[in-house]
Amino acid sequence: MIFHIFATIAEYERSMIRERVNAGLDVARKKGRYGGRPNSLSEKDKQMAIAMLKGGATKSEIAKHFHVCRQTIYRFFKESNNY
Numbered sequence: 001m002i003f004h005i006f007a008t009i010a011e012y013e014r015s016m017i018r019e020r021v022n023a024g025l026d027v028a029r030k031k032g033r034y035g036g037r038p039n040s041l042s043e044k045d046k047q048m049a050i051a052m053l054k055g056g057a058t059k060s061e062i063a064k065h066f067h068v069c070r071q072t073i074y075r076f077f078k079e080s081n082n083y
Contacts, residue, residue, distance in 0.1 A: 040068045046076060053077070 025035075041049065045066055052062050059077070063070040 040072055041066060041076060046080070049073065049076065050080075 028034075049062050049066065052065070053059070057065075059073045060070055063073045066073075
């Protein structure tokens with residue numbers, strides 16, 4: 001019976017934590033903040049990467065130019081349908 005009471009209290013505390021976190025996320029979204037890792041390439045860099053690829057540069061050369069890994073360039077071209 002004691003374990004059941006402790007489990008109930010723990011479940012209640014967990015739901016309170018979840019509510020506080022969600023409330024904080026809502027406030028942050030209203031302020032224009034979003035979570036997650038920032039993009040490695042800006043929109044300007046992405047346009048330049050497309051121009052470099054059309055100009056004959058390899059994806060490895062583009063990755064070296066922007067100081068990112070090759071997979072980042074592959075992912076960008078796959079997502080933007082310029083692959």
